[in-house]
Amino acid sequence: MRAGTSSPPASHHRTAFPRRGLARRIYATFLAATAIPTLIAGLIGVTVSLSVMRTQTLDHLRQETSVRVLGVQQFFDDVAAELHLVARTPDVAELFQALAKGDVRRADQLAAATEQDFVRVVEVHPDVYQMRLLDAAGMERVRVDNRNRATRVIDREHLQNKADRYYVREALARPAGELYVSPLDLNEEFGRIEQPERPVVRLATVVAGPSGQVLGLVVMNLHAQVLIDPLRQMVHEREGVAYLFDRAGRYLHHSALHTAGSTMHSSGPLAESWGDDAFRKLMGARPGTLAAAGNIVAFAPLQFGSAFAGEDGSRWVMALSLSERVLWRSVVNLYVLYAVLLVALGVAAVGGWALSRRLLGPLEDLRREAEVVAEGDFTRRVQVSGHDEIAQLGASFNGMADRLAALYRDLDAQRGRLEVEVASRTRELAGERALLASVFRHAGDAIVAVDGQGRVSLANAAARTLFALTEGQSLGAVWPQWNELAAEAHAGETLRRDVALAERTLSVSVDAATQDGTGHSWVLVARDVSEERNLQDERRQLDRQLFQIEKLATMGELAMGVAHEIGNPLAGMRAVVHALQYDDRLPDDVLEPLVRLEEEIDRLITFLRSFRGFAAPRGLDLQPVALREAVTDILFWTRNEARSQKVEVELDLPESLPRLRADLQQLKQVLLNLVVNALHAMPEGGALRIRARAQGAGVRLEVSDSGCGIPPEVLPRIFDPFFTTRSGGSGLGLGITAKIVREHGATIAVESQPGAGAKFVLDWPAA
Numbered sequence: 212m213r214a215g216t217s218s219p220p221a222s223h224h225r226t227a228f229p230r231r232g233l234a235r236r237i238y239a240t241f242l243a244a245t246a247i248p249t250l251i252a253g254l255i256g257v258t259v260s261l262s263v264m265r266t267q268t269l270d271h272l273r274q275e276t277s278v279r280v281l282g283v284q285q286f287f288d289d290v291a292a293e294l295h296l297v298a299r300t301p302d303v304a305e306l307f308q309a310l311a312k313g314d315v316r317r318a319d320q321l322a323a324a325t326e327q328d329f330v331r332v333v334e335v336h337p338d339v340y341q342m343r344l345l346d347a348a349g350m351e352r353v354r355v356d357n358r359n360r361a362t363r364v365i366d367r368e369h370l371q372n373k374a375d376r377y378y379v380r381e382a383l384a385r386p387a388g389e390l391y392v393s394p395l396d397l398n399e400e401f402g403r404i405e406q407p408e409r410p411v412v413r414l415a416t417v418v419a420g421p422s423g424q425v426l427g428l429v430v431m432n433l434h435a436q437v438l439i440d441p442l443r444q445m446v447h448e449r450e451g452v453a454y455l456f457d458r459a460g461r462y463l464h465h466s467a468l469h470t471a472g473s474t475m476h477s478s479g480p481l482a483e484s485w486g487d488d489a490f491r492k493l494m495g496a497r498p499g500t501l502a503a504a505g506n507i508v509a510f511a512p513l514q515f516g517s518a519f520a521g522e523d524g525s526r527w528v529m530a531l532s533l534s535e536r537v538l539w540r541s542v543v544n545l546y547v548l549y550a551v552l553l554v555a556l557g558v559a560a561v562g563g564w565a566l567s568r569r570l571l572g573p574l575e576d577l578r579r580e581a582e583v584v585a586e587g588d589f590t591r592r593v594q595v596s597g598h599d600e601i602a603q604l605g606a607s608f609n610g611m612a613d614r615l616a617a618l619y620r621d622l623d624a625q626r627g628r629l630e631v632e633v634a635s636r637t638r639e640l641a642g643e644r645a646l647l648a649s650v651f652r653h654a655g656d657a658i659v660a661v662d663g664q665g666r667v668s669l670a671n672a673a674a675r676t677l678f679a680l681t682e683g684q685s686l687g688a689v690w691p692q693w694n695e696l697a698a699e700a701h702a703g704e705t706l707r708r709d710v711a712l713a714e715r716t717l718s719v720s721v722d723a724a725t726q727d728g729t730g731h732s733w734v735l736v737a738r739d740v741s742e743e744r745n746l747q748d749e750r751r752q753l754d755r756q757l758f759q760i761e762k763l764a765t766m767g768e769l770a771m772g773v774a775h776e777i778g779n780p781l782a783g784m785r786a787v788v789h790a791l792q793y794d795d796r797l798p799d800d801v802l803e804p805l806v807r808l809e810e811e812i813d814r815l816i817t818f819l820r821s822f823r824g825f826a827a828p829r830g831l832d833l834q835p836v837a838l839r840e841a842v843t844d845i846l847f848w849t850r851n852e853a854r855s856q857k858v859e860v861e862l863d864l865p866e867s868l869p870r871l872r873a874d875l876q877q878l879k880q881v882l883l884n885l886v887v888n889a890l891h892a893m894p895e896g897g898a899l900r901i902r903a904r905a906q907g908a909g910v911r912l913e914v915s916d917s918g919c920g921i922p923p924e925v926l927p928r929i930f931d932p933f934f935t936t937r938s939g940g941s942g943l944g945l946g947i948t949a950k951i952v953r954e955h956g957a958t959i960a961v962e963s964q965p966g967a968g969a970k971f972v973l974d975w976p977a978a
Contacts (some may be wrong), residue, residue, distance in 0.1 A: 260701075269500050272509035272531055278496060279441040280447065280511045280529050286437060291338060291390050291414060295333050297342075297958045298416045298429040300328060301746065306353075307426040321440045322353050326364050331354035332431075333362055341432035344418075347383065347425050349374025372904070373430075378413050382428055387419035394457040395435055410435030411461065417756065439463060441529070451533040456494060494528055508532045551614065559601050575839035577608055589616035657737040661686050668732075677712075677737060696721050697733055715741045776816075785812045832953060835870035835978035836878055838903055838910065849890065857896035864903050868910055869977040877951045884948045885914045885971050892918025892969065909957075909977045921963040929961065 279417075297303070306321035329342040337360055344353035356363045374377050382391035393413035414431040438455050444454040456462045460478035476661060482490040492501055499510035503727035513527035576593060583591045591610055593605040651658060657674035659667055665687050670680045678689055687694045692710050700706040700723040707720050718740040723731050788809045794874035797805075846860060855862060871878065888898050897917040904911050920930065930949040952959045956976055963969035 230454065251639075271508070272507070273498060273500060273511070274511045275445060276529055276531050279445055280513050283438060283513060283529070284439060286338075287414075290332075290336055290431065290433065293336065293388065294414055294416055294429060294431050295388075297325075297332060298418050300325075301750075302328070303418050303429070304342065304420060304426060306344075307420070310346070310352070317872065323352045326355060329353065330362050330364065333357040336929055337432045338437040339431055340434055341430075343373075343430045343432075343784050345373060345428040345430060346371075347427055347776040348378050349376070352427070371471065377432075380416035382430070383417065383425060383736065385415075386415045387423065387425070389416070391415040395438075395455070395461060395463065410439070412438070424606040437462070440680060445529075445531050451531055454528075454532065456528040457531070460494065495532060506532045506534055551611070555607065555611060555821045558604055561604070567654070577605065581608065584612050584615065587619075589613075589619060655738075657735075659686065659735040659737075661693075661733040661735060662698070663731055666695075674735075674737070677717075677739065693735075696735075697723075697731075700731075700733060702731065708746070709740065715739050716744045781812055781816055785809060785816070788812065831874045831877070833872055833874055833955075836873045836875050837870055837913065838868055839864045839866075841875065841879050841882060842901055845879060845886055848883065849886055850892055853899070856890060856894060858890060858893050859898050861898060861900045864901070865905075866905055867905070869905055872976050873955055877955075881948050881951050881973075882914075884945065888945065889914060889916035889918065889969075892916050892920075897968075905972070905977075910975050912973040912975060913970055914973075915968060917968040920965040920967050921961070921969050922965055924962065928961060930959075 257477045289601075302321050304322045306318055308326060309315075309318040309321055314810050325344055329344075333342060336355075337357065340357045342355050343351050344915045346352055350372050351365075352366040354370055357367060377614055378391070381393075385391050385737045391414065393553060395410055397922040412433045412435055414433065415428050417425055418427045418429060418612050426597075441453075442659060443453075443470045445451075452464055454462050454464045455946075456478070458480075462476050462481070463540060464476065479489070484505075485493075485508075489501050489503040489508075492499070493508065496512055500507060502508075510528055510530035513529055540955045580591050580593050592609045592612060651671050655669055655673060657677045658669075659678070659680065660669035663667045665685050667680050667682050667684050667686050670678075675682055678686070680686070680689065687697075690712070691933070694709075696706060696710070696719065700721040701724045702723045705720055705722050707718070710717050713928055716739070717737045720736045722734045724733075725731060725848050788805050792802060792805050792809070842864060886899065893899070893916055898917045900913070901913075902913045931944050949959055952973065958974045961969060962972065
């Protein structure tokens with residue numbers, strides 16, 4: 212028997228030992244020094260390695276599942292915010308009010324505006340392939356489809372009634388402001404499942420009226436692809452299966468060797484295979500892992516976040532299932548490694564026994580080569596000759612060196628793959644972080660993060676502009692109201708209210724979070740809603756005006772009857788008084804009172820005629836009217852009064868003006884009222900200007916004077932019936948004027964400053 216090395220050659224030592232006493236002691240010492248520590252270390256290493264490997268593998272599976280779930284939750288929060296925003300737009304509520312009133316023209320205008328809002332949403336979110344607005348009866352009023360990234364607005368003739376769909380009934384039963392999420396199912400069109408089959412998730416929210424009544428429903432259809440893609444990513448390069456369970460227990464699944472179609476699967480067979488207890492734990496509200504039917508399953512509930520409400524909001528589950536055989540393959544390799552070590556220990560024991568009987572020289576060679584191999588040089592081998600135990604030990608050493616070299620190469624290759632994967636994941640995370648940073652920077656709402664000391668730790672551009680902030684600055688120092696809001700905000704709850712900032716109104720949302728039980732931090736989201744609130748105030752003012760108009764119309768009808776009943780006796784009284792004036796037998800001292808009586812009766816009759824003209828509806832004789840001719844007649848009637856007051860009249864009426872679509876007599880009535888009011892405003896003389904220009908599909912007419920003007924407190928009421936500031940006036944002139952203008956589909960407005968005259972502007976449709 213011979214033992215040596217390939218390079219450099221090893222020297223051989225020959226030492227003889229007694230066959231019994233010394234050999235036995237060497238063998239016993241060798242076994243005690245190698246076998247016992249190796250066995251103890253091996254047992255500890257196997258136990259600890261198995262525990263660490265199981266823990267790391269399960270943690271990795273739970274983390275991967277949770278990351279995918281968080282990505283889906285973020286997407287749902289984004290589209291839910293869009294859906295809430297669309298449902299709360301004034302155009303949607305006004306559309307239902309216009310439909311209720313039968314105002315088709317207004318309803319079409321509002322429907323077009325809502326369609327544009329829907330188009331904007333589906334263009335921003337390509338996974339939204341359909342948005343619809345349904346009334347309370349389930350009838351589609353607006354619908355926008357997004358097929359293959361091509362947006363199409365569905366015309367009125369192809370809108371459908373969805374009252375028989377389960378998701379419509381369930382969504383309408385939800386309170387206003389709460390979002391409804393449907394189970395996963397296949398989309399239907401005209402009562403049939405759409406081909407090819409399309410898995411779909413529907414989001415819906417109720418549109419409520421001012422008093423809380425249900426007006427309709429905004430529905431958003433999402434491609435289930437947005438949920439299926441994370442499944443595909445979860446099983447990439449894995450021999451496992453990913454599942455998505457909805458709140459009804461049905462599921463989609465995907466594996467690396469088999470891609471599921473669009474068909475939904477019942478959970479019955481899967482529950483039987485995994486067991487009812489495991490399936491109930493899987494569908495619970497907490498993430499975790501479980502062992503079922505030879506599989507290790509990591510799962511996490513799909514919490515939809517603050518955008519969703521309702522008891523079913525956490526019943527969706529994403530799960531990743533791996534076979535225990537695949538999962539613990541690396542554990543088997545660990546067993547093999549320790550088995551090899553145990554074999555090596557046995558070989559070492561045999562070698563020690565042989566050493567005790569024979570020569571220790573070849574073992575010194577093995578020791579030196581083992582040191583070289585331990586330093587990382589796996590090219591060195593022991594030259595072995597013979598067929599005894601030492602030769603076998605040399606062969607085992609060479610085999611171990613080969614295996615270590617192969618294991619080192621495998622580890623080096625695995626390290627390279629891990630480095631590539633880490634670099635890829637790092638790039639993905641950097642891209643996602645850049646995207647989130649871009650969204651944060653360019654968000655229209657002001658977003659501010661405040662630490663426990665009240666300092667600004669993070670603020671986007673909108674926040675810095677709105678509050679004039681810099682990071683590290685105390686928010687309470689630049690905005691004193693913040694201290695009150697921070698004191699009222701509680702962890703786990705969102706504080707929402709409107710607050711004033713300078714001359715603006717802000718809608719703020721404050722979320723508080725506990726920091727390690729030692730303090731709080733806050734996230735503030737603020738939006739400038741001054742214009743929205745002003746629009747709401749204007750709308751309430753319009754509602755009050757409409758109520759006043761309806762009340763005046765009712766009073767007008769009542770007054771018409773009274774005027775009729777008074778007018779007939781007055782006419783009789785006037786005839787009697789007139790006849791008495793020509794009676795020769797009448798004493799002279801009675802004649803003058805009769806004349807005054809007749810004058811008062813005439814004045815009362817004139818008032819009743821003006822009153823009747825305001826209250827009674829009159830038919831319009833619409834025809835093309837030349838504005839210049841109408842103005843010429845009015846100026847002819849009033850020229851004497853203008854001359855007596857030294858009022859100069861300036862006309863600017865081009866020959867090219869189009870004809871107006873108007874009732875000539877009523878148009879003259881409007882012009883006469885405006886001219887007479889202008890003359891009354893200039894008792895000491897001045898300038899009366901009448902100017903007209905073609906504008907769009909009509910004519911803009913301006914009647915202005917250089918009189919005393921209209922006080923600001925009076926200006927909003929000049930068109931109110933019976934309102935007047937002139938002694939002896941009835942208050943009906945401008946009221947009748949505004950009524951005639953509205954009946955012709957025209958508009959009238961007034962501009963005035965005290966002491967600078969007044970200008971009435973009419974936009975009148977052309978013939």
